[in-house]
Amino acid sequence: MTDHNSAAVDEGVNGGPAAPRDPVDKRSSFYLMYESIVEATARPDGRFSQEVYLEGRQFIDRVMFTSGVTDESIVQLLTNCSGFRKLVHSIGISVKTSDDDHGSVWFALENWGRTRKYETGTKLRVPVRADGSESVLVLEEQEWSMDDDVPGKMAIEFDRQGALGTVSIVLYLNDGYEVQAIEPEDPVDYDSEAYRALLAKSLLSSGNNYRLKAAIEKAKRGEDVTIAYIGGSITQGAGAKPIHTESYAYRSYLQFKQMFGRNGGDHIHLIKAGVGGTPSELGIVRYDRDVLRDGAVKPDIVIIEFAVNDAGDETNGVCYESLALNILAADNRPAVILLFSVFMNDWNLQDRLAPVGTHYGLPMVSIKDAVVEQFRLRKGEGGVMSKRQFFYDIYHPTNAGHRLMADCLAYLFAETDQAHPAEADIVIDKQPVIGNDFVGTRLLDRSNCEGIATIVPGSFTGIDTDLQMVEMDDHPYATPQFPNNWMHTGESGNESFRMTIRSKRLLLAYKDSGRSDFGSAEIWVDGVHVRDADPHEVNWTHCSAVILYNEPIAREHTVDILMTSGQGDRKFTILGFGYVE
Structure with missing residues (x-):
């Protein structure tokens, strides 16, 4: 592994993105990031950074998205380290921090290794200026590992958590490679009639407004009202900088507060419970804990956002409908x-998922309906916001995208406020449109298992503290997910975790990890092997949920979890369970 700090950068001057010096200035180039706002997040190694992952299609997709590069002979060179070095002459990095106290800023590049993915590839870390001038990293001047396989990630590192900066990363190409330069775009006109029409188009259905009207009237009277959000990484705020004040959830909460609050709106409260990379299958397990706060909170409005996460829901919508019914x-x-x-x-x-809303008369807001058609149009032809303006990466919105999402919700609030109230409440006591098997799901973990299940932890006696971290509510700091877990440490023996519980349905939540010291586990129910749990299917630290059984009648079951044969020296973390009595 090559792992070193290098000062081999050519720095710009005078506070703005500097014109690169020869031999870089006449080279063809394209952007990996273009004037993107980044935020320093605390990492397990103690650093504070914004990371850009490049593995698989991520590098290609980001370049195609940011710079419009479609030449297949170019983008294919980004899929491995040898191709990357053949294509790229140097990397230009411009960072402009958001305050006068620039602090220390570093640019990091990591390649994954062939022998040991996270250990044997090159790791470069170089200082860059934080005043907007460009630093240039010339590739041929660096020392590279012979074991480099594929580009892994780049990162902008700061000296403190929460630091903000505007970043551009440009790849200057070697002689013989050329790409078309991107054209600058006009800013979004948020006051235009076209933008207003876009918001109106997002209103997929006003639904039965009985409950939403009641919450709005309650707020107008000055009574306590809580608005809650549950979903994936977009609800967490991914792409928003800073994440705790620019996310669509926080922004739409503020708009609701401004529209309907009294005397400053301190009686309007926020619950934000988005967890990146997770579907409604996990959402229903954690709803009581993350939204209801174990019974301490009774939200008046709940926004459910799993439309881009539920490809991972093995129930194909049953957990989604069950979650909606649980809340209703x-x-x-x-x-x-x-x-x-x-x-x-x-x-x-x-x-x-929309048929669930139609079935129960729920208000529905579609960002897809609002933006996709106009993405194909230029400004002046009906285009209001481009993909480059809306998306921070191929999954998450920019600050502008989060603002649009909040504005779409605010449009629903305003339309509901002006509409006549429905004469009667919605009806939920009817046949489901997809399924309601998981209504009543509760979380079981180390903190509350007594009296619910009999547990013999075996060799799963440790507690994992290296967990997925999530910014909840309006917090700038992150909270660990499922801290009351059971962990097999690799040094605790090879005994199985055994749980005896009476229930008709059971889900297992376990930790995914990209670390090589984690191994897979076998899951047995009543002496029958039902599935394996592989923490490397997704390969980054986050929470996975899988169904262990789903039966119409509750009865006693015994669940055994043990390390796969030959992997007893590795780690595995049981985060908790979701059960239906």
Whole structure:
């Protein structure tokens, strides 16, 4: 492995993105990031960084998205390290921090290795200026590992958590390679009639407004109202900088507060519970903990956003409908709004999930309906916001994209406020449109298992503290997910984890990890092998949920979890369970 700090950069001057010096200035180039806002997030190694992953299609997709490069002979060179060095002469990095106290800023590049993925590839880390001038890293001047396989990630590192900066990363090409330069875009006109029409188009359905009207009137009276959001990384705020104040959830909460609050709106409260990379299958397990706060909170409005995460829901919508019904059945009769976000490739699961909203008369807001058609148009021809302006990467919105999402929700709030109230509440006591098997799902973990299940942890006696971290509510800091877990450490023996529980349905939540010291586990129910759990299927630290059984009648079951044969010296973390009594 080559792992070193290098000062081999050519720095610009005078505070703005400097014109690169020879021999770089006459070279063809394209952007990996272009004036993107980044935020320093705390990492397990103690650094504070914004990371850009390049593995697989991510490098190609980002370059095609940011710079419009479609030449197949060019983009294919980005799929491995030898091709990358054949194509790229140097990397230009411009960072402009958001305050006068620039602090220390570093640019890092990591290649994954052939022998040991995260250990044997090149790791470069070089200082860059934070005043907007360009630093240039010339590739031939660096020392490279002979074991380099594929580009892994780049990162901008800061000296403190929460630091903000505007970053451009440009790849200057070797002689013989040329790409077309990108054209600058006009800013979004948020005051235009075209933008207003875009918001109107997002209103897929006003639904039965009985509950949402009631929450709005309650807010107008000055009574406490809580608006909650549950979903994936977009609800967490991914792409928004800073994440805790620019996310669509926080922005739409502020708009609701400004529209309907009294005397400053301190009686309007926020619950934000988005967890990146997770579907409604996990959302229903954590709803009581993350939204209801174990019974301490009764939200008046709940926005559900899983339209781009539920490809990973093995129930194909049953958990989604069950989650909506769980919320709707609460004794305080909260309003439920279905929000359909979208990926850069114009995809979401709206066609699968919208029938749930139609069936129960729920308000529905579609970001896909709002933006996709106009993405194909230029400004002046009906285009309001381009993909480059809306998307931070191929999955997540920019600050502008999060603002648009919040504005779409605010449009629903305003339309509901002006509409006549429905004469009667919605009806949920009817046949489901997809399924309701998981209504009543509760979380079971190390903190609350007593009296619910009998557990003999075996060799799963450790507690994992290296967990997925999520910014909840309006917090700038991250909170670990599922801290009350059971961990097999690799040094604790080879005994199985055994749980005896009476229930009709059971889900397992376990930790995914990109670390090589994690191994897979076998899951047995009543002496029958039902599935394996592989923490490397996704290969980054986050939470996975899988169904262990789904039966119509509750009975006693014994669940055994043990390390796969030959992997007893590796780690595995049981985060918890979701059970239906």
